[in-house]
Amino acid sequence: MTHTPKKAPPGCLLLEDAADYLGYEVSTLRKWRLKRRGPASFKAGGKVVYRIAVMDAWLAAQEAADPHTAAQLQPVAA
Numbered sequence: 861m862t863h864t865p866k867k868a869p870p871g872c873l874l875l876e877d878a879a880d881y882l883g884y885e886v887s888t889l890r891k892w893r894l895k896r897r898g899p900a901s902f903k904a905g906g907k908v909v910y911r912i913a914v915m916d917a918w919l920a921a922q923e924a925a926d927p928h929t930a931a932q933l934q935p936v937a938a
Contacts, residue, residue, distance in 0.1 A: 868909050875901075878910035882919070 868874045879886045882899070892898030893908065899918035901910045923929050 875908040
C-alpha cells in the first residue's frame with residue numbers, strides 16, 4: 861500500500877501551493893519540472909514537493925539576474 865501525503869513535509873509546499881507561493885500557474889511549474897527549469901523539486905510519497913528555501917533562493921537569483929533590479933547594475937546615484 862502506498863501512502864500519499866495530505867500535506868507537504870516541514871519547510872516544503874506541494875505543487876499547487878508552490879505555484880501560489882511563486883505566483884505562477886500549476887501548469888507552468890509542471891512544464892518547468894519536465895524541462896528541468898525553475899526551482900528544484902522532488903517527489904515525496906508520489907507528490908511533487910518544493911522546498912520553500914529553494915524557491916526563495918531561486919527567486920533571489922531571478923532578481924539578481926534582472927538588469928532592472930540587480931544592485932550591481934544600477935547606475936550610481938550622484
